Amino acid sequence: MSEAAARRRVAHRPPPVLWLAASLAAIAVVLPLVYLAIRAASGGADAWDVLVRERMLELVVRTVALVAAVTAGAVAIGVPLAWLVTRTDLPGRRVWGLAASLPLVFPSYVAALALLAAFGPRGMLQQALEGLFGVERVPAIYGFPGAFAALALATYPYVYLLAAAALRELDPALEEAARGLGRSGARVFLSITLPVVRPAIAAGALLVALYSLSDFGAVSLMQYDSLTRAIFVQYRSLFDRTPAAVLSLALVALTAAVVMLEARARGRSHARPASPGTPRPATRVALGRWRWPAVGFCLAVVGVALAVPLGVLGYWLARAVSLGTADAGLAAAANSVLVSAAAAAVAVAAAFPVAFVST
Numbered sequence: 001m002s003e004a005a006a007r008r009r010v011a012h013r014p015p016p017v018l019w020l021a022a023s024l025a026a027i028a029v030v031l032p033l034v035y036l037a038i039r040a041a042s043g044g045a046d047a048w049d050v051l052v053r054e055r056m057l058e059l060v061v062r063t064v065a066l067v068a069a070v071t072a073g074a075v076a077i078g079v080p081l082a083w084l085v086t087r088t089d090l091p092g093r094r095v096w097g098l099a100a101s102l103p104l105v106f107p108s109y110v111a112a113l114a115l116l117a118a119f120g121p122r123g124m125l126q127q128a129l130e131g132l133f134g135v136e137r138v139p140a141i142y143g144f145p146g147a148f149a150a151l152a153l154a155t156y157p158y159v160y161l162l163a164a165a166a167l168r169e170l171d172p173a174l175e176e177a178a179r180g181l182g183r184s185g186a187r188v189f190l191s192i193t194l195p196v197v198r199p200a201i202a203a204g205a206l207l208v209a210l211y212s213l214s215d216f217g218a219v220s221l222m223q224y225d226s227l228t229r230a231i232f233v234q235y236r237s238l239f240d241r242t243p244a245a246v247l248s249l250a251l252v253a254l255t256a257a258v259v260m261l262e263a264r265a266r267g268r269s270h271a272r273p274a275s276p277g278t279p280r281p282a283t284r285v286a287l288g289r290w291r292w293p294a295v296g297f298c299l300a301v302v303g304v305a306l307a308v309p310l311g312v313l314g315y316w317l318a319r320a321v322s323l324g325t326a327d328a329g330l331a332a333a334a335n336s337v338l339v340s341a342a343a344a345a346v347a348v349a350a351a352f353p354v355a356f357v358s359t
Contacts, residue, residue, distance in 0.1 A: 014356060014357050018353045018356055018357055019353075019357060021349075021350075021353035022353040022354045022356075022357040022358075025350040025351070025353060025354050026354065028350070033252065035245075036245045036248050036249050036252070037249065039241065039242060039245035040242060040245045040246050040249055042242070043242030043245070043246070046242050046243075047242050047243075047245075047246050050242070050243045050246040050247070051246055051250075056246075056247075056250065058225075059225065059226065059227050059230050059247070059250075060227070060250060060254070062144075062224070062225060062226055063213070063226045063227045063228075063251075063254065064254070065144075066144065066147055066148065066151070066212060066219070066224065066226055067209050067212045067213055067254075067258070069144075069148050069152075070148055070151040070152050070155065070208060070209075070212040071205050071208045071209045071212065073148065073152035073156070074152050074155050074156040074158065074159050074204070074205070074208040075159050075201060075204070075205055075208075077152065077156040077159070077160070077301055078156040078157070078158070078159030078160035078161075078163055078201075078204060079159060079160075079163050079201060080297065081096075081100050081156075081160050081164075081297075081298065081301065082159075082160050082161075082163035082164035082167055083163075083167060083189075083193075084096070084294050084297075084298065085097040085100065085164060086164050086167040086168055086282075087167060087282055087284065087285055088284055088285045088286075088287050088294070089284045089285070089286055089287060089291070090287065090291070090294055090295065090298070091291065091295060092295075096298045096302065097164070099298075099302045099306055100157065100160055100298070100301065100302060101157050101160065101161055102157075102306050103153060103154060103156070103157055103305040103306050103309075104154075104157040104158070104161075106154060106309050107154070107217065108150055108151055108154040108155070108211075108215050108217055108218040109150075109217025109218055109220075109221060110309060110313075111150045111151075111153055111154040111218065111305070111309060112146065112147075112150035112217065112218040112221040112222055113221060113312070114308050114309035114312040114313070115141060115146060115149060115150055115153075115308070116141070116146070116221065116222075117312045117316075118308050118311070118312055119138070119141055120140070120141055120142075120146075121137075121138070121140060123138075124312075124315075125138060126138045141222070142222055142223045142224075143222060143223060143224050144224055146221075146222035146224070147218055147219050147222040147224040147226075150218040150221075150222060151211070151212050151215060151218050153301075153304060153305040154211075154218070154305075155207070155208040155211050155212065156208075156301075156305070158204045158207040158208050158211070159201060159204030159205060159207075159208060160204075161204070162200040162201070162203050162204040163197055163200050163201050163204060165200065166196070166197040166199075166200035166201075167193070167197055167282075170193065170196050170197065170282070172281070172282035172283060174192050174196070175188050175192050175193060175282070176283075178191065178192050185285065202262055202265060203262075205262070206258065206259070206262040209258045209262075210255060210258065210259075213227075213228075213251065213254060213255055213258065214228065214251075214255075215228060216228040216229065216232060220232070227247055227250060227251045227254070228251065230247055231244050231247045231248055231251065234247060
């Protein structure tokens with residue numbers, strides 16, 4: 001190595017304080033995993049018994065099924081929404097673009113609560129149908145359907161936002177050249193547009209999958225047995241917490257598998273480079289007779305994902321005001337803001353040194 005190259009390498013080396021901060025952040029992340037491993041190892045034969053039980057396989061299968069369904073549902077909702085908002089003459093596309101991203105502010109357990117209040121047993125829908133038509137029972141949404149609906153509606157904005165950003169940055173010259181060669185709109189989308197935005201879709205799908213794996217609120221409210229719910233039950237009901245540690249390690253293994261699969265898929269994808277220069281605005285695709293079905297699709301998604309939670313929360317707030325109990329939530333709201341701000345500050349402070357050192 002030449003002296004100039006050595007000097008450049010030293011100049012690009014991060015300061016020791018950043019190395020120290022990154023090391024402390026990494027240790028803080030690894031400590032829970034070390035605890036789980038030590039706890040599971042101390043269980044000996046009991047830990048192995050938990051691992052080989054038929055119940056463990058059932059929990060893993062149920063968790064994987066839910067994560068796969070939620071991820072597929074989020075992609076099926078988010079990608080068409082992104083394309084309609086960014087690439088078509090959809091009426092009111094700016095309003096739909098904003099409204100489609102707002103469900104991200106609702107945690108999954110709030111979405112689950114809203115769905116139960118609106119469509120669950122003795123919910124608003126059943127009460128309305130009972131008063132109008134004498135319907136005394138509606139289909140239950142507990143279990144897999146309810147957990148899937150709550151998580152998909154709460155997480156599709158991850159896919160939508162990343163796909164919409166990728167579609168806006170895509171140079172339309174590629175698509176115009178393909179159309180000039182006589183390709184149909186569907187073939188242009190499948191052969192040109194989709195391969196370019198696939199990394200963004202994969203990143204959004206990864207976020208959805210990780211969120212679904214770690215979720216506890218929605219699956220608990222919907223009474224769906226997944227690994228997170230089983231971990232909580234084992235942790236609270238038994239004096240020996242070895243089973244909870246083993247289940248937690250299984251959840252960590254699933255999470256690592258999802259991350260590795262996404263990284264492998266991203267490594268195999270070869271996105272076409274954009275043309276040099278600043279991309280021109282894309283020509284809007286005329287929806288024609290599909291315009292109003294597209295509006296209906298957007299209305300259905302935004303209605304269930306945004307309007308239903310807002311309506312339920314507004315109804316509860318109105319009742320609390322009428323009963324004089326609304327002030328009870330002010331302290332909780334203030335605590336939420338305080339804890340959120342502190343968590344955001346700590347997360348940024350921990351993530352920046354790791355990102356700087358690693359890149």
